[in-house]
Amino acid sequence: MPPRRLSDLVRWFSESRRTSFASPLETAQDQGNDENRCLFQGFEWHVPADQRHWKRLELALDGLKAIGVSEIWLPPGCKATHQNSNGYDIYDLYDLGEFEQKWHRSTKWGSKEDLIALSNKAVDVNMGLVWDAVLSHRAGGDHKEKLEAIEVDHEHRNRALSKPRQIEAWLNFDFSGRGDQYSSLKLHAEHFSGTDYDSTLQTQKQGVIYLTARSRRWSPNVDTSEKGNFDYLMFSNLDYASPDLCQDVMNWGVNFMPSTLPALSGYRIDAARHFDWKFLAQFLSAVHEAHPSRPWTFVAEYWQGSMPHLIAYLRKFPRDLPILAYDAPLLYALHNASSHLLAKGAARARHSPVDMRYLLKDTLVDAAPSRAVTLVGSHDTQPGQTLHCHTHPDFREAAYAIILLRQQGVPCVFYGDLYGIRAADGNEAFPPLSRLPDLMLARKLFAYGQQREYWDAPHCIGWTREGLQTNVPADKPWMGHGCAVIASNHGGGKKRMCVGKRHAGETWSGLWEWDDYQTKIEEDGWGWFEVGGVGMNVYVMDVAAGRDQFGQFNKDIYGSC
Incomplete structure (x- = not known):
């Protein structure tokens, strides 16, 4: 039986993870000769609202596949409250840009026809x-309904501020543009547990949300470590104690979406901290069982910097349900590793660089590598967003090397780092990372085989991948070559590392500076590798198959459409 204390749970989970969390994903990381997986987040917050995003992604698929992308995390493409919306203010699950609703047909990302074309490609x-499945709430109700509700404290959700009274809220969703096509369910007050608006008041009360008197309580199957209960996030909160709501969402995820998009391979569950985990387990299990031949990827956006809480959440799901979570602790650790570079003026001199030997301490990828989606950034952490946590550009490529070229975890590359981040006015605010496509390609070609780690200096770490020794596919000889990586967050460095005796006598060179960074592998399989300053360097054999594929990626996605 697992221990009850969270601190003990982390230790127990780490020690028992290979049996407790055995999954096809973990096996794929450790065995076989399949190409490495690489997720790609296919949007950033300020993608132009021109309804051409699905078309741009379709045109980009060949290039993304060439550098190793195996799956694209699409933005929430269900009908939202307005056409320029990114989709998190969701109105109708079943409208993918097909119906005239909310004064528009296409979503910000494009029409349903364009989405299907993307899926077919x-x-x-x-x-x-x-x-990206937004299932915790709805927005943009069509009509108001009267109901009994209780005012509760926004900061303490279990603290009532009033007795039940009548309010009027936008909780009637009739989906008149779609009618009964795909689903006949119309949403009413009984399908919601809370809302943030009472139209009977001329001035809305600050710090107040409304718990419906019918529900009487928030779901207990959510994160309760914050605000007493974190069921309510925003807009109108869905109540998964409603059987017809559960059935309707099941139908959407199990039947409608897989039949509409033949390439559908997974769901990213938005705001998982606010979503009923018991229903989620049933939902994902039903999807998995209905389509067993699809290689499903389920990612819970349970954004939590605390490892104990992350592990406790993952332990709630069946062992045979391959649900993953974002490694927020690792993202924060990578950010902190560059925090001295972010300091301004005189403060930089007082800000000591972080010791990188402990970079992976208390991270999900260290405790449960098969369940960790590793990332450097996302639409939520990009500059200007609610979880703003932007690793310094000088260290950002090193951070990507850490998640892409190591054996553990499933890396997710951010659109804004591959194609650039736009400002709210449409201009480019942050350019693409110049070497990121090559790092992704290096993962696809060379990051295989035994991993040896050299985390023995405070500001310079390294590791090697020996390459596959057996069963190297005849058409993919590069999978046997291996690679060596060295990264620094202060001053650069040089390391002697082993790449395996079978590489003795080979000349290895940096992927980008062939002449400046060369090393001869000694008889015992060791060699010297270096990085010139803050950043990273990747070495491979100078005549390795596949080196001619580097430097060919087109980062100008907006020029295509």
């Missing part, structure tokens, strides 16, 4: 699509 290139 993804099937052609053998790439999966992971849908």
